[in-house]
Amino acid sequence: MKIRRLSAAVAVTATSALLFSACTSPAGGDNPADGESTDTTVAADGPCKADLGDIETADGEVKVSIEDEFLGYNTNTPETYSVYNSAVTERIFGSFWYFGDTGEVCADEEYGTYEATSEDPLVVEYTLNDEAVWSDGTPVTYADYLLDWATQAITKDGKVTKDGSEAPLFNHISGLTLGDYVPAGPKADSPDAKSFTYDYERVYADWKILVGGAFPAHVVAEQAGVTTEELVTAIQELDLPVLKKAAEFWDKGWLSQPGEIPDPKIAPVNSQYNFKADGWEAGQYLTLEANPEYWGTPAATKELTFRFIGADAQIQALANGDLDVINPSGPTVDTVTQLQSLGDAVKVDTNQNLTWEHLDFNFKSGIFADSLEAREAFALCVPRQKIVDDLIKPIDPEAVVMNAREVFPFQENYEAVVSESYGGQYDEVDLDAAKEKFAAAGLKEGEKVRIGYSAPNPRRASEIEAIKSSCDQVGFDIVDSASPDFFDKDLPNGDYEVALFAWAGSGQIASGQNIYATDAPQNYGGYSDETVDAAWETLASSVDEAVHAEQTVIIEKQLWDTLFGIPLFSHPGVIASSSSLSNVRNTAAQSGVVWNAEQWARAS
16 A cells, blocks of 8 residues: 655555556547547646636546545544545545645635735634535534644643644544644634634644645534534533544544445535445445535536556556546556557656655664765665666656655756755766775675565566666675565564665655654654754744755755765656546646546546
8 A cells, every 4th residue: 555644755665566468449439530639638827726617517427546445534544544545535525725736735715715924923824715515514614623623632631732742632644743833723713713823833834734624523523412612612621521522433433344435424525526325336446426515616527436446457447448547556667668559549648756766774773874984885886877767767758866855856946956965976886986985884795785675566676686786796795675564564673774665745845854853753764963853943943945945955965975865766657548538637746646536527
């Protein structure tokens, strides 16, 4: 499963081998006549969703692949939080924002608006659309957002968090994030208010994405045996008996059994789509249908079906017309070749994602832990350019070796950051220099280096083959240490010398602090550096873009100078869709191709 985390980077836990059977009939029915285009895609003005104008929902169905079963209406618990579950829930829940096609934060003004009315101290005012309602007719209000804050602020003993480290009352994937930054909670005139304000006690660089959608407070209140107004009061007064009942339902009441559509009485929606009655066949598909209560631009197509099909079978399904859109994980050279063989029946698009491959050293134990020279010897023999040329460029011809961690090669500030933070010393393999560093580190011929990663993964196996071919000449003995339990056991236990995996993000500013800061939750290798720690504190506690740019250079330079690890490349992404479908757009963000699925339509 591919996992993501709020306000943090995401470890990409698995990419499967793509073993495709031969393609047969073309996807999507008849091909257009020669020279005739049926593409009615609306051009977008920038990275956000296109303005479709005055449209009506058309009858029909669009089928898209996701690789895992739907898990539940509440996608913010550890049991349900994945990119595959969010692919569904982001179609049924409105939000103040979403990630655009290159990771920018886009405002959804049909849902509501927000603005910082003060930067020091940070004060943010949110205003919901007056017409915003749940599908049961209940207005979306401040009460929903006070509950959203409570799920990320109230501790198990019924207090507001002091520093975010206490045991939480609600089983929220983000822990006590909001309470840590805004301990007073959102303020409004009444439970049914359409506007509310966040007063930040501590500024956070990624404040724009801390508040987005919310779950229905009126449902949680009813399940806890109180009115919505009484639930609001219970949160404000920290009435623990009521809050425990609310938390019990919030944690477990929305979990789903495969094939059982959530009861609309407890699972209303507030976006373009709703669950279709009897629209879920376990292990096969889940169908959404247009929400007639939605107040804004309606869904372009009446039904959106998510088919649970693994990456290895998606091309065949697209060719057969069993799917209209695919976004296979871990694309290989064969992926693009086989899609192109379908000819005009499909549209294919490749890009670079906000997911990046890297080699990380183990600083807790082993030969690299206390030796910069040993790390330098390894970095000088890793054939980064060969890896990109052989494995990535055939998929994305624009791919380059990645020389940063917090900015990507396709972003405007990439060259500026790299030119100030990295001297190019590891661009090319230098075996002579590597041997000198190897000797200076006191290493001995045949020094074993276990490179761990999550198996199976043919592309990463090929990466290690290239590294072994080069680095064994220096004196290392590179060992492919793949394991299906890598993320569960090897990585957290430090059972490796070098870890090979990827982080997935989406336009976040300060998420890297969780990876590089001393004792941070995602700093698996145990790296610690005072300069990096201080820079992250400065960056994360500012909303000034100039400060972000300055501190990013400091962080990147220090990570190179101390060799935290070695960035390799931005992951290539591949999407394909039936030629009869319009408005399918690629994205670099972790939300995947479904990010604008409500805009997909059959060309007329």
